[in-house]
Amino acid sequence: MSRYLRFVPLAVLLLFVVVVAWRLVMPEDTKVRSQMTGQPVPTFALAPATNGIPGLSSKDLATGQPRLVNVFASWCVPCIAEAPLLMELKRQGVPIDAVAVRDKPADVAEFLGRHGNPFERIGADDESRVQIALGSSGVPETFIVDGRGVIRYQHMGPIEPGDVPALLGEWEKAR
Amino acid sequence: MRCWLLALALLAAPVLADSDLPSARWANEQLPDPRQEAAAKALMEELRCLVCQGQSIADSDAELAGDMRALVRQRIAAGEKPEAVRAWLTERYGDWVSYRPPVEPLTWPLWIMPLLLLGAGALLLRKRFRRRG
Numbered sequence: 607m608s609r610y611l612r613f614v615p616l617a618v619l620l621l622f623v624v625v626v627a628w629r630l631v632m633p634e635d636t637k638v639r640s641q642m643t644g645q646p647v648p649t650f651a652l653a654p655a656t657n658g659i660p661g662l663s664s665k666d667l668a669t670g671q672p673r674l675v676n677v678f679a680s681w682c683v684p685c686i687a688e689a690p691l692l693m694e695l696k697r698q699g700v701p702i703d704a705v706a707v708r709d710k711p712a713d714v715a716e717f718l719g720r721h722g723n724p725f726e727r728i729g730a731d732d733e734s735r736v737q738i739a740l741g742s743s744g745v746p747e748t749f750i751v752d753g754r755g756v757i758r759y760q761h762m763g764p765i766e767p768g769d770v771p772a773l774l775g776e777w778e779k780a781r
Numbered sequence: 782m783r784c785w786l787l788a789l790a791l792l793a794a795p796v797l798a799d800s801d802l803p804s805a806r807w808a809n810e811q812l813p814d815p816r817q818e819a820a821a822k823a824l825m826e827e828l829r830c831l832v833c834q835g836q837s838i839a840d841s842d843a844e845l846a847g848d849m850r851a852l853v854r855q856r857i858a859a860g861e862k863p864e865a866v867r868a869w870l871t872e873r874y875g876d877w878v879s880y881r882p883p884v885e886p887l888t889w890p891l892w893i894m895p896l897l898l899l900g901a902g903a904l905l906l907r908k909r910f911r912r913r914g
Contacts, residue, residue: 636834638831638834638874638875638877638878639875640873640874641871641872641873641874641875642872642873679800681799681800681801707800708800708801708802708844708848709800709802710801710802713801732802732805733805733848733851733852734844734845734848734849735848735852737845737848738845738848738849738852738870738873739873740873741872741873741874743831743832743845743874744831744832744845
């Protein structure tokens with residue numbers, strides 16, 4: 607028994623190295639996912655975020671066909687990165703609405719002028735209330751809401767080129 | 782030139798990480814009723830910030846934390862019970878958002894462990910004192 611006991615420190619060290627190596631190779635996912643997936647969109651009504659584009663309410667999301675809801679802000683840098691991909695999704699026939707978090711009408715207009723406008727409606731969420739009600743923990747995030755107004759999918763962080771097929775697939779699935 | 786670009790990038794990044802809007806009314810303002818404010822404060826200390834994970838929303842300077850503080854104060858001022866507000870947030874973000882883990886089969890070890898460790902400590906102590914005596 608005691609012959610093997612001296613190997614205990616070595617075993618502990620090995621275990622430690624294995625755990626450290628594992629977490630280095632596969633870092634922990636620190637995203638806090640919304641628990642609202644599978645739930646109806648909470649009731650809300652947001653004023654227009656900028657001139658000329660209507661605001662967004664929960665009623666606008668239950669229109670019989672699935673829609674994307676992009677939670678974004680003009681002050682958010684990754685939102686610029688995903689803007690062309692939202693335009694691409696729109697080009698492929700996906701209807702997209704948006705919640706503009708803590709934003710100013712002039713800034714939203716400038717953002718859309720510079721990066722294109724893929725949105726049919728944009729609601730102004732000045733105190734992040736709708737963002738919190740959706741269970742979103744940052745910008746940008748993209749939700750897929752089906753025709754009955756039920757949240758079916760949440761994409762966290764900027765949409766990257768590789769995410770487009772998955773989003774299109776989830777959108778088709780929600781039809 | 783590269784040095785300049787680097788300096789500019791360092792300067793530019795923090796500016797763009799936050800919005801231009803002032804914080805919500807009740808983010809940093811106490812409720813007029815001290816009892817309600819105390820209840821809101823106690824709850825805010827037990828809710829996790831979603832941006833600076835690991836800080837409570839009472840401690841965090843993140844804008845989303847400010848908006849969550851405003852939400853907590855508004856709901857408490859409207860007469861909601863703190864536990865109802867906590868439940869509303871848990872519905873959205875899961876148990877993760879609360880610093881007070883619920884008592885359920887999954888968390889039983891967490892709640893039982895201190896008792897078990899205290900018991901083990903007491904046993905060890907008893908053995909020691911017996912041997913001496």
